[in-house]
Amino acid sequence: MSAPVPSSGWKNLPKALASRLAKLGIFREEDLLLHLPLRYEDETRLWTIGAAPAGTAVQIEAVVLSSEVALRPRRQLVARIADETGELTLRFLNFYPSQHKQLAQGARVRVFGEIRMGFFGAEMVHPRVKSLHGGEALPEAMTPVYPVTAGLAQSALRKLIAKAFERVRIEEALPEALRRALRLPGVERSLRALHMPQPGMAIAALEDHSHPAWRRIKFEELLVQQISLREAYAQRRARQAAPLPGSGELTGALLASLPFALTSAQRRAVDEIARDLVLPHPMQRLLQGDVGSGKTIVAALAMLQAAECGWQAALMAPTEILAEQHFHKLEAWFAPLGIRVAWLSGSQKKKQRAQALAMLASGEARLAVGTHALIEDPVAFPRLALAVVDEQHRFGVRQRLALREKREGDDSPLPHMLMMSATPIPRTLAMSFYADLDVSVLDELPPGRTPIVTKLVADARRAEVIGRVRDACVEGRQAYWVCPLIEESESLQLQTAVETHERLSEELAELKVGLVHGRLKADEKASVMAAFVRNEVQVLVATTVIEVGVDVPNASLMIIEHAERFGLAQLHQLRGRVGRGAAASSCILLYSQPLSQNGRARLRVIYENTDGFAIAREDLRLRGPGEMVGARQSGVPLLRYADLEADADLVEPAREAAEELLARHRDAVEVLLQRWVGGRGEYLKA
Ligand code: ADP
Ligand code: MG
Secondary structure, three states: OOOOOOOOOOOOOOHHHHHHHHHOOOOOHHHHHHOOOOEEEOOOOOEOOOOOOOOOEEEEEEEEEEEEEEOOOOOEEEEEEEEOOEEEEEEEOOOOHHHHHHOOOOOEEEEEEEEEEEOOEEEEEOOEEEEOOOOOOOOOOOEEEOOOOOOOOHHHHHHHHHHHHHHOOOOOOOOHHHHHHHOOOOHHHHHHHHHOOOOOOOHHHHHOOOOHHHHHHHHHHHHHHHHHHHHHHHHHHOOOEOOOOOOOHHHHHHHHHOOOOOOHHHHHHHHHHHHHHOOOOOOEEEEEEOOOOOHHHHHHHHHHHHHHOOOEEEEEOOOHHHHHHHHHHHHHHHHHHOOOEEEEOOOOOHHHHHHHHHHHHHOOOOEEEEOHHHHOOOOOOOOEEEEEEOOHHHOOHHHHHHHHOOOOOOOOOEOEEEEEEOOOOOHHHHHHHOOOOEEEEEOOOOOOOOOEEEEEEEHHHHHHHHHHHHHHHHOOOEEEEEOOOOOOOHHHHHHHHHHHHHHHHHHOOOOOEEEEOOOOOHHHHHHHHHHHHOOOOOEEEEOHHHOOOOOOOOEEEEEEOOHHHOOHHHHHHHHOOOOOOOOOEEEEEEEOOOOOHHHHHHHHHHHHOOOHHHHHHHHHHHHOHHHHHOHHHHOOOOOOOOOOOOOHHHHHHHHHHHHHHHHHOHHHHHHHHHHHOHHHOOOOOO
16 A cells, blocks of 8 residues: 555644544545544424423533532533523533533533433433523534544544535436436435435434445446456456467367366366467466365365476465365376476475476476475466466465566566356355456356265254264265364363364274364375375364365364354355265264353354355345455455345446446546545555
8 A cells, every 4th residue: 555645735744633534544534524424313303391301312502500519429511501491410421621611500502412311310311511691603514523533533534524524526327317217316425425414304214324425435336446457357358468369189188088078067167277378478366166066176276287388376275184185186186287386385495495486397297286385485486377276265465466477577478367266256246356356157066076064063963973984984975073163262172172072083993083273284194194195094073274275085073072063165165075076975963052142053054055155145244244254355345334134225337337437438437536536646556
């Protein structure tokens, strides 16, 4: 983020004030206009003491009968005021001497606050008090209440905003026809309505953001998001990448060697990617497919297309276990084709690392697989043309881009990017947060999988569950046993895993029980996983390290302890570890009573749904979009006002409007970008 430039005419702002405003995201005078109220207070009307309702904020005009500083039960300022209909007590637990003075006997005041019935009758605690000297008119508009920050008073902010309305020109950016079609009011009218609604306006609709004025502003925000994403997309399309017109020799050979045929969804994704890769500008594609839909082979084929053209490709995965699985799988696929794969991980021995680096530097290895270690110095890919990132949401945007920067020199072509994710993104979310990506979807699982049966079991029936594990393993199957997530303490989580492993080893003495957790050294982890893959270990006790990507088709039983503590996406991912072979699989969710309302809701969703998209939609509903996209990481600005759930119907029109404005109304685009992002000097970098 570059330093914000104060706009002309607003230079004389005191430094302290400027920095407080900056905390609210206000850097220019025009930013004040988009700093919208949280709610409103009605100071446009007066109540008499006798008629004023309790429990809601009211304004009263009265004369001070008395005021004194009481010392018991604690120091406080207590005043009595009266009008012709009754008397009222004002109580201040903290106060300034000036307030005491303001409430001198006989003074006329206007007080604003909520009346409560106290022990000594009706009273207002900490009302706002205004002294009257005669002839003070009531305000004509409702009083807005803004988000503020320490050292910045509501009243000061209100004045600044009122002044901004006088000085800033608010330009209409939406074409008349569009506004009429969507029934959106003009921007200036909307902003005025939001900042200073007239009495009689639908205040409830303003406060719950359903008012047309709010719709207008939220639409503009969604529109600006669409425009920014599209511009980022266009900028990227203008850059150079190595075109990769593969010969089909290696990809053909790999396909011929597979024991299965691609699903039609896989074929479609492979085609979409292959077509992107022959273009001379960088692909930026998201391959989305539910757990087990077969994304790895799609990535492998793309990597081979790069290799066929004499370029390099890299695959990065978020965990060591997953990266290692990919490495073994790709090596098994590629070795018969004479393609070397370099392996890079944080924990590998110096010598191995040096060897891998040398292979990459010389170009002897055309492909590399690894963890974050891939993006560290001094890893160099002289001819990197394709970067694949698995479980992309696990990485920050900077890490994803770092892989791209591994090419040689700044002016060599940019690598193509393929990002993969098993976390399905609901449509509105995809349209807004991922609008700058092309998306391929694997909406079909490979054939021959039997659906996973999900069971909810109270943990009092643990012994029964252990019996099921035994039965499955005796039949030659394998099981995962996932230990509870203990968010507040990693060491406690570890301890639980170790204890569970001990207990299960005793209870299932005839079986071999393995243990993996995050604290194991990489080679220890790898050897346990390898033993599990070979069925030398039948039951794998694990912390959530196995959450992503682990693929052992013979495992048909998944037990998750304290399932109520896990998030929906996590449960779906974990459950997806089974049901990968032909055997009937089950997932047993052990829960302990009492269940929280939210825990119960989540278990119900996972029990009732197997479709990742349906689960993601529920997840969006339960958690909101910010967490789902890891937006703080993704680099995409979060929406301030629009709500993808409540305003879902605006997303599609915003997308269409963005297209139209970019094509035909560049001036309007400028106005919008100025208004919404100009002040932050922040532009989208995808
Ligand atoms: P994910 O999309 O979760 O990464 P994987 O790529 O790990 O899925 O694939 C899951 C399993 O399905 C692997 O064992 C893989 O070899 C197998 N697989 C992939 N595609 C097919 C297919 N078309 N037919 C049968 N099995 C497949
Ligand atoms: Mg995978």
